[in-house]
Amino acid sequence: MPEFLKVKTAEEILEVIENIAPLSAQTVSVQEASGRVLSEEVKAPEPVPHFARSTMDGYAVRARDTFGAGESLPALLEVIGEVAMGQGAQVAVRPGTAVAIPTGGALPEGADAVVMVEYTQPLDETAIEVTRPVAPGDNVLGIGDDVAAGEKVLERGWKLRPQDVGLLAAMGMEEVRVFRRPRVAVVSTGDEIVPPETRSLPPGKIRDINTYVVAAQVAEAGGQVGTVRVVADDLDALEAVCREALAGHDVVILSGGSSVGIRDFTIRVLERFPGSELLAHGVAIRPGKPTILARLGEKVLWGLPGQPASAMIVFTAFVRPSLLRLQGVEGVQELETNVRRAELAQNIPSVHGRADYVRVRLTRHKGRLAAEPVFGKSAMISTLSKADGYVIVPEHVEGLEAGSLVHVHLFSTP
Numbered sequence: 001m002p003e004f005l006k007v008k009t010a011e012e013i014l015e016v017i018e019n020i021a022p023l024s025a026q027t028v029s030v031q032e033a034s035g036r037v038l039s040e041e042v043k044a045p046e047p048v049p050h051f052a053r054s055t056m057d058g059y060a061v062r063a064r065d066t067f068g069a070g071e072s073l074p075a076l077l078e079v080i081g082e083v084a085m086g087q088g089a090q091v092a093v094r095p096g097t098a099v100a101i102p103t104g105g106a107l108p109e110g111a112d113a114v115v116m117v118e119y120t121q122p123l124d125e126t127a128i129e130v131t132r133p134v135a136p137g138d139n140v141l142g143i144g145d146d147v148a149a150g151e152k153v154l155e156r157g158w159k160l161r162p163q164d165v166g167l168l169a170a171m172g173m174e175e176v177r178v179f180r181r182p183r184v185a186v187v188s189t190g191d192e193i194v195p196p197e198t199r200s201l202p203p204g205k206i207r208d209i210n211t212y213v214v215a216a217q218v219a220e221a222g223g224q225v226g227t228v229r230v231v232a233d234d235l236d237a238l239e240a241v242c243r244e245a246l247a248g249h250d251v252v253i254l255s256g257g258s259s260v261g262i263r264d265f266t267i268r269v270l271e272r273f274p275g276s277e278l279l280a281h282g283v284a285i286r287p288g289k290p291t292i293l294a295r296l297g298e299k300v301l302w303g304l305p306g307q308p309a310s311a312m313i314v315f316t317a318f319v320r321p322s323l324l325r326l327q328g329v330e331g332v333q334e335l336e337t338n339v340r341r342a343e344l345a346q347n348i349p350s351v352h353g354r355a356d357y358v359r360v361r362l363t364r365h366k367g368r369l370a371a372e373p374v375f376g377k378s379a380m381i382s383t384l385s386k387a388d389g390y391v392i393v394p395e396h397v398e399g400l401e402a403g404s405l406v407h408v409h410l411f412s413t414p
């Protein structure tokens with residue numbers, strides 16, 4: 001009797017994934033760096049800012065000249081000049097004097113603070129009264145206050161976000177070293193699969209769903225979608241497509257044919273690749289049991305269940321983290337941002353023996369985030385479209401009760 005050869009728990013699969021080494025590194029320009037993962041830590045090559053800047057519109061002063069100043073006893077200061085934006089200060093502040101300065105202007109020599117214009121009163125063309133004292137450093141961003149020279153600002157394995165790219169730009173970095181993005185082939189198998197543009201569907205045929213879902217998920221996970229193919233249930237044809245896909249890609253994702261039926265060829269194709277190492281055939285989750293994970297040297301092959309809901313759930317739970325590992329993401333940066341806590345809106349029944357991955361939709365209930373189960377067979381695409389993610393009912397738990405707090409694993413990062 002055919003059977004699943006190597007059934008693993010979700011935790012065991014995630015352990016295998018954690019041990020996937022990143023791909024090689026490459027240099028990219030800072031403009032292209034958002035979403036990429038650093039292959040080296042970044043240290044600040046220079047201080048930011050590299051000159052002391054005012055953070056307010058006002059007057060650069062010596063703080064001690066304002067000590068004791070108040071509404072009834074203002075400090076009188078001579079205004080001896082003005083700082084132009086984008087230029088170094090041309091004049092130094094001496095005792096008893098002030099220099100007009102815009103927000104972001106360079107603090108003149110001799111000054112150690114800025115008085116906001118609101119707390120000054122012009123006396124005449126060349127003098128002001130200061131009605132509030134400032135302490136040294138007030139309203140000033142000193143050299144290196146933002147980033148000190150040599151400071152470690154970003155870790156290896158950090159996935160760069162827009163604000164990180166801003167930090168690199170501020171430090172004058174034009175390029176960074178990042179891990180290569182995995183090139184991924186997406187292959188759907190099945191005699192029944194026809195392209196979406198097919199107008200009148202013959203009986204027994206269905207339009208291709210998984211190719212489109214998986215390719216979009218790969219792109220969202222930072223992978224580069226390469227070959228996209230639909231292959232008939234034919235062992236030789238599938239072998240040929242896999243051979244070509246493995247040669248030109250880091251990862252090959254098949255969908256369909258991963259179960260134990262007579263037309264489920266993924267395992268049989270793998271047997272034709274002598275160096276292949278089957279890491280999992282079957283994972284103890286529902287839906288999604290017929291999942292295959294294999295390594296062929298440096299390459300990774302995933303066989304996803306053909307049912308669209310199963311394929312999408314398995315991708316989110318396992319394939320996505322594996323693509324992130326190949327890109328060098330370390331720790332939980334990405335996985336954490338993909339989880340929301342919500343209150344379960346309805347009971348979820350479940351049985352012992354397999355972890356249930358139940359599709360849910362996120363809604364607002366009395367100002368709080370709620371997770372509403374979307375029940376349906378794994379052959380249904382509409383349930384996925386209604387759902388935002390899934391909730392896991394662990395193997396040894398008999399269902400979850402309405403009102404309990406759950407983790408919703410999102411299909412997409414918003």
Ligand SMILES: Nc1nc2c(c(=O)[nH]1)N[C@H]1C(S)=C(S)[C@@H](COP(=O)(O)OP(=O)(O)OC[C@H]3O[C@@H](n4cnc5c(N)ncnc54)[C@H](O)[C@@H]3O)O[C@H]1N2
Pocket residue numbers: 188189190192193206207208209210211255256257258259260261264287288289290304305306307308310378379
């Ligand atoms: N005797 C058993 N039969 C099945 C088992 C089992 O344990 N024992 N598991 C069931 C489960 S659960 C799933 S899920 C499916 C997965 O099977 P395969 O991965 O081998 O996938 P296929 O049989 O090729 O297809 C299943 C289903 O999905 C449809 N499909 C396939 N590709 C696409 C696509 N690109 N777009 C849209 N739909 C697709 C396909 O037409 C089938 O209806 O096995 C169960 N059987």
Ligand code: MOO
Pocket residue numbers: 285286287288289290305307310311378379
């Ligand atoms: O486990 Mo299947 O993947 O229910 O549809």
